[in-house]
Amino acid sequence: xxxxxxxxxxxxxxxxxxxxxxxxxxxxxxxxxxxxxxxxxxxxxxxxxxxxxxxxxxxxxxxxxxxxxxxxxxxxxxxxxxxxxxxxxxxxxxxxxxxxxxxxxxxxxxxxxxxxxxxxxxxxxxxxxxxxxxxxxxxxxxxxxxxxxxxxxxxxxxxxxxxxxxxxxxxxxxxxxxxxxxxxxxxxxxxxxxxxxxxxxxxxxxxxxxxxxxxxxxxxxxxxxxxxxxxxxxx
Amino acid sequence: xxxxxxxxxxxxxxxxxxxxxxxxxxxxxxxxxxxxxxxxxxxxxxxxxxxxxxxxxxxxxxxxxxxxxxxxxxxxxxxxxxxxxxxxxxxxxxxxxxxxxxxxxxxxxxxxxxxxxxxxxxxxxxxxxxxxxxxxxxxxxxxxxxxxxxxxxxxxxxxxxxxxxxxxxxxxxxxxxxxxxxxxxxxxx
Numbered sequence: 281x282x283x284x285x286x287x288x289x290x291x292x293x294x295x296x297x298x299x300x301x302x303x304x305x306x307x308x309x310x311x312x313x314x315x316x317x318x319x320x321x322x323x324x325x326x327x328x329x330x331x332x333x334x335x336x337x338x339x340x341x342x343x344x345x346x347x348x349x350x351x352x353x354x355x356x357x358x359x360x361x362x363x364x365x366x367x368x369x370x371x372x373x374x375x376x377x378x379x380x381x382x383x384x385x386x387x388x389x390x391x392x393x394x395x396x397x398x399x400x401x402x403x404x405x406x407x408x409x410x411x412x413x414x415x416x417x418x419x420x421x422x423x424x425x426x427x428x429x430x431x432x433x434x435x436x437x438x439x440x441x442x443x444x445x446x447x448x449x450x451x452x453x454x455x456x457x458x459x460x461x462x463x464x465x466x467x468x469x470x471x472x473x474x475x476x477x478x479x480x481x482x483x484x485x486x487x488x489x490x491x492x493x494x495x496x497x498x499x500x501x502x503x504x505x506x507x508x509x510x511x512x513x514x515x
Numbered sequence: 516x517x518x519x520x521x522x523x524x525x526x527x528x529x530x531x532x533x534x535x536x537x538x539x540x541x542x543x544x545x546x547x548x549x550x551x552x553x554x555x556x557x558x559x560x561x562x563x564x565x566x567x568x569x570x571x572x573x574x575x576x577x578x579x580x581x582x583x584x585x586x587x588x589x590x591x592x593x594x595x596x597x598x599x600x601x602x603x604x605x606x607x608x609x610x611x612x613x614x615x616x617x618x619x620x621x622x623x624x625x626x627x628x629x630x631x632x633x634x635x636x637x638x639x640x641x642x643x644x645x646x647x648x649x650x651x652x653x654x655x656x657x658x659x660x661x662x663x664x665x666x667x668x669x670x671x672x673x674x675x676x677x678x679x680x681x682x683x684x685x686x687x688x689x690x691x692x693x694x695x696x697x698x699x700x701x702x703x704x
Contacts, residue, residue, distance in 0.1 A: 301633075351580075358637035361647055362656075371635045375581075382580035406521055413525035414570055421529040425536035439541040446541040447674070451681060453537035454547075458554065458682045461526050461533075462690070468522035477518055 285491045286394040287401075288499055292319070293385035295502040300377035302509045306366075309373035316380035320345040320387070344387040348380040355379070391415050393489050400488035405477060413468075425457050519693065520559050527551035527567040528574060544641060545671045548575070549592045549622075553679045556596035557605055557701075558694035564593030584633050588626045592672075595621060599700075605680040606702025615676025619669035626668065627661040636660040642667055 284292075300312040321342070355375045359368040395408045432452055433439075439449040531551030538545050551571060556564030568589025575582035595618050599605065604614040630636050636646040636656075642663040649659030683691065683701045691697040698704045 354640065355634070355637050358640065358643035359635050361643060362637065362650070363635055367635065371637075375634060375637075379580050382576060382583075386577050406516070409521065410524055410566070410570060414528045414574055417525045417529035418532050418574060421526075421533035422536060425533040429536055429540045433540075443543070446543050450537055450541045450543065450545075450674075451678070453540060454534055454550075454678055455681060455685055457533060457537065458530055458550070458678075459685055461530050462682070462686065465519065465522050465526055466690075466693075468526070469519045472518050472522055477521070 284388075285489050285495050286389055286397040287491070288495045289385055289389045290394075291499040291502050293381045295506055296381040297374070297378040298506050299509060300374040302506065302513055304513075305370040306373055309370060309377060312377040313373045313380065316377045316384065317345065317348060319384045320348045320380055322384075344383060347387075348376075348383040351383060352376040352379040396485045396487060397489045397491070399483050399485045400491075402482065405481075405483050408483075409472070409477065421457070421461060424460065425453075428456050429453055516563070520563050523555055523559060523694075524563060524566050524570060527555035527563075528570045530554065531567075531571045532574065543674075544667065545674055546667070547671065547675055547678070549589065549672070550675050550678060552589055552592050553596040553675055554682060556593050556696075557600040557679055557683060558691075558697045560600075560696050561593050561597030564596055565590050568593045581634060581638050584629050585626060585638075587629065588622055591621060591625050592618065599676075600696050601699065603699060603702035605676070605683050605700040608677050608680060611676040611680035612673050615673035616669060618676065619672035620665070622672055623661060623664040623668040627657070627664045630664055631657055631660040636663055639667075 296312050296316050300309045303309065303312070321344075352372075352375060356368065356372045359372050359375075363371070391412065395412045398408045398411070399405065432449075437449055437452055439446060439453070528551050531548050534547040534550055538547055548571065549568070552564050552568040555567040569586055572582050572586035572589050599614045599618075604610045630638050630642065636659070637643045644663075645666045646659045646663035649662035650656070652659075652662075654662055680701070683697060686697070688698075688703075691701070691703075
């Protein structure tokens with residue numbers, strides 16, 4: 281499945297939760313949940329670079345399937361706590377569809393391929409940059425946040441005690457992180473300007489993912505099916 | 516959009532997502548997941564804030580799929596923060612905290628229907644438990660859901676606004692002046 285065009289993967293992951301909410305429950309939601317969970321078992325649904333769920337010795341497909349189940353389980357528990365059993369089943373199946381679809385998407389979709397696909401589709405380079413730069417900036421800043429927490433602890437910062445004390449500690453932890461990140465904006469701006477991002481010149485993708493006619497037709501078919509189902513339900 | 520504002524967006528998204536480490540360290544019931552949205556809005560206006568909010572929701576969705584439907588809340592937060600910045604409400608804690616409390620009410624009013632109809636008020640364990648508490652107190656299901664959202668959002672947005680005000684005032688004036696709205700947001704113009 282990961283060989284599919286990134287837009288096709290996105291379309292499937294978006295269509296399944298849409299069908300789960302549009303089609304009558306519990307039958308419709310059960311069908312979509314089974315399809316979504318089935319997708320997590322397909323070859324190629326291994327954990328992607330952003331997921332980090334890989335467990336040595338396990339089949340990647342099973343890891344994705346297990347992740348989907350583990351992610352959906354708390355919702356069933358909370359639904360049972362707050363609602364009656366029919367509501368729990370109806371909403372639980374819909375949420376399971378949504379969770380399993382996105383867990384599968386994260387496992388099957390490579391962000392690099394998505395960026396290449398966006399560039400090949402002549403989306404602006406700025407859009408592709410935003411997506412790629414965000415995915416790379418998040419782990420860097422998270423690591424820096426952990427270092428700041430450790431450094432402040434070494435300096436004697438106590439993050440426990442009264443709420444006021446904790447809020448003061450939060451300020452001491454958050455300010456260095458946010459300020460250092462903002463100072464990075466200057467460096468990034470300079471780097472982007474020297475690479476000609478502001479000139480509006482389009483980039484040529486190095487390895488654009490293949491977008492077959494059948495896949496394009498499939499995406500349109502999914503959209504039309506969603507609309508038809510919605511009209512049928514509203515009628 | 517200028518290259519500087521384009522460079523600000525991924526950094527602001529990463530700030531929103533990285534602050535969870537600081538929150539975990541102090542063990543307070545806060546999210547601070549709109550910090551980047553509010554900060555970017557205070558620095559550069561609502562358009563940049565909306566971009567940060569949508570991107571934050573998209574990236575958060577890769578970790579937890581339940582975040583995506585709440586993208587509407589991020590957009591409302593950016594619009595509200597834009598108005599607050601233009602009114603110079605980040606000039607001190609005395610103005611920023613009440614503005615944050617106001618956002619807490621608006622954010623919980625916005626997130627309640629999403630949480631109720633899409634997730635049955637089960638978005639996080641904390642919200643589910645406070646919703647259960649609201650039900651135990653005799654509130655109607657939607658009222659109990661609002662109670663759960665309100666408890667989590669009210670303080671969170673006030674702390675976020677105070678944090679953004681602290682950041683703006685800690686920024687060197689020369690750095691702040693490079694962003695179109697920063698000086699106005701902190702009441703310096």
